[in-house]
Amino acid sequence: xxxxxxxxxPVTLSEEAFLTINCTYTATGYPSLxxxxxxxxxxxxxxxxxxxxxxxxxxxxxxATYRKETTSFHLEKGSVQVSDSAVYFCxxxxxxARQLTFGSGTQLTVLP
Amino acid sequence: DAGxxxxxxxxxxxxxxQVTLRCSPKSGHDTVSWYQQALGQGPQFIFQYYEEExxxxxxxxxxxxGHQFPNYSSELNVNxxxxxxxxxxxxxxxFTGGAGTEAFFGQGTRLTVV
Numbered sequence: 643x644x645x646x647x648x649x650x651x652p653v654t655l656s657e658e659a660f661l662t663i664n665c666t667y668t669a670t671g672y673p674s675l676x677x678x679x680x681x682x683x684x685x686x687x688x689x690x691x692x693x694x695x696x697x698x699x700x701x702x703x704x705x706a707t708y709r710k711e712t713t714s715f716h717l718e719k720g721s722v723q724v725s726d727s728a729v730y731f732c733x734x735x736x737x738x739a740r741q742l743t744f745g746s747g748t749q750l751t752v753l754p
Numbered sequence: 755d756a757g758x759x760x761x762x763x764x765x766x767x768x769x770x771x772q773v774t775l776r777c778s779p780k781s782g783h784d785t786v787s788w789y790q791q792a793l794g795q796g797p798q799f800i801f802q803y804y805e806e807e808x809x810x811x812x813x814x815x816x817x818x819x820g821h822q823f824p825n826y827s828s829e830l831n832v833n834x835x836x837x838x839x840x841x842x843x844x845x846x847x848x849f850t851g852g853a854g855t856e857a858f859f860g861q862g863t864r865l866t867v868v
Binding site: 646678684685687688691731740741742743744745747 | 760787810
C-alpha cells in the first residue's frame, strides 16, 4: 500500500532561518506528490505539487523536488516568516487509488 | 467561486447518536472525498463519491456512510457515534482527470462526541 513518513515535529525557527521538512514515501504505482498547509482552525490548502520524477514544485518561496531514486519530496524555504507558522502535510496519490495518503504532519512555529 | 463549503462548522453530539455532515464542492468539480483528521494527526481517507456512487473506501466501519446528489454535493453520515469519532471531518473536491488533479479542501466540520 501507500504510506508517507514525515519528519517529526514540532519545529521552531527564528524568522529568516532556513527550513527543511523531510518527507519520504512508499507507493504502489507512480505517485503524484503534494505538500499541503493547514493554518490554525482552517482546512488544508495545497502549497505545491509535483507529478513526475525530477519535477520541482514551488510556491510562496517554498520548494520541493520529486526524487524517485530516494523516494523523497523534502520541503524547503530559504527564509521563513512568522506568517509561515502552520502544520505542513506531505501527501501522495496514485492513479489506481485516487485517495490522498497523508503523513502525520509537521508543526512549524516561526518566532520573530 | 465559493470553493468547497462544509456545514456545520462545529457540532456536539452524544454517544450513540447519529450525525450528518454536508459538503458542496467547488464549481466544476464532480468528485467528493471525505477525510477524518484526529487531533494531531494527518487526515485519513474515509470514502470517495463520483457519479453518485461510492468509488473507493478507506478502512472505516459501516457506521460511516455517504451520499452524493445529482448536483455533486455530498453528505457524510455516522451512526452510533463513539467518543473516538471526535475529529475534524474534511471534504475535498476534485475533477476526475487523473491522479495529479488537485483536490481542494473545505474548512472542515469539528465533531465532538460527549
